Amino acid sequence: NAGVTQTPKFQVLKTGQSMTLQCAQDMNHEYMSWYRQDPGMGLRLIHYSVGAGITDQGEVPNGYNVSRSTTEDFPLRLLSAAPSQTSVYFCASSYSAGGTPYEQYFGPGTRLTVT
Amino acid sequence: AQSVTQLDSQVPVFEEAPVELRCNYSSSVSVYLFWYVQYPNQGLQLLLKYLSGSTLVKGINGFEAEFNKSQTSFHLRKPSVHISDTAEYFCAVTKIQGAQKLVFGQGTRLTINP
Numbered sequence: 001n002a003g004v005t006q007t008p009k010f011q012v013l014k015t016g017q018s019m020t021l022q023c024a025q026d027m028n029h030e031y032m033s034w035y036r037q038d039p040g041m042g043l044r045l046i047h048y049s050v051g052a053g054i055t056d057q058g059e060v061p062n063g064y065n066v067s068r069s070t071t072e073d074f075p076l077r078l079l080s081a082a083p084s085q086t087s088v089y090f091c092a093s094s095y096s097a098g099g100t101p102y103e104q105y106f107g108p109g110t111r112l113t114v115t
Numbered sequence: 116a117q118s119v120t121q122l123d124s125q126v127p128v129f130e131e132a133p134v135e136l137r138c139n140y141s142s143s144v145s146v147y148l149f150w151y152v153q154y155p156n157q158g159l160q161l162l163l164k165y166l167s168g169s170t171l172v173k174g175i176n177g178f179e180a181e182f183n184k185s186q187t188s189f190h191l192r193k194p195s196v197h198i199s200d201t202a203e204y205f206c207a208v209t210k211i212q213g214a215q216k217l218v219f220g221q222g223t224r225l226t227i228n229p
Contacts, residue, residue, distance in 0.1 A: 031215050033215075033216070033217075040222075042119075042121075042205055042220050042221045042222050043205065043207075043217070045216055045217065045218075048215075059218075094215055103164065104161070106159040107158055
């Protein structure tokens, strides 16, 4: 299994540009999430999904969109990039049976710079 | 809502010394607790988790943590650290009921000096 994969690894955008960060998992996990990591702030949840076709907002959703058309993929879209979105983005997935949370598996991250 | 406070942003220790990384949490409902490690330029890896049962939890790489409900703490310990333990460590919680939305602390950077 490849686990959780993210592309690209690095990206530089100009203010106002849009782009999609890709995330895929091959573990048939129900739950997928997007976090951003900023120095001194830990990781903060952007959006999450509890299954195909179901998404919801996390702590810092503004400026980001998600969709979940398949179990495997959970792309994160930046609609109009702003310098405040410069961060490292992590995708994670986990499986839950009967409501018990299991380990969340993290991807390697995408380092995004917005100039 | 849940919140997590990691009391030390940086912890320098000498190799083979013991270390404790402190984590306090706040929640009005029962939670599950986790410690994750992030090595330089990598994603996060689970060290250990507390779901129920014994309050002393053992994880990978010789780490352990103790859940203290009365003090709402989940401190991480290792009796003897190695250079390879140099990394950033994150404490996280999630509600027992509902979606698995992790709330992370700010992180503690552990530096091991020879």
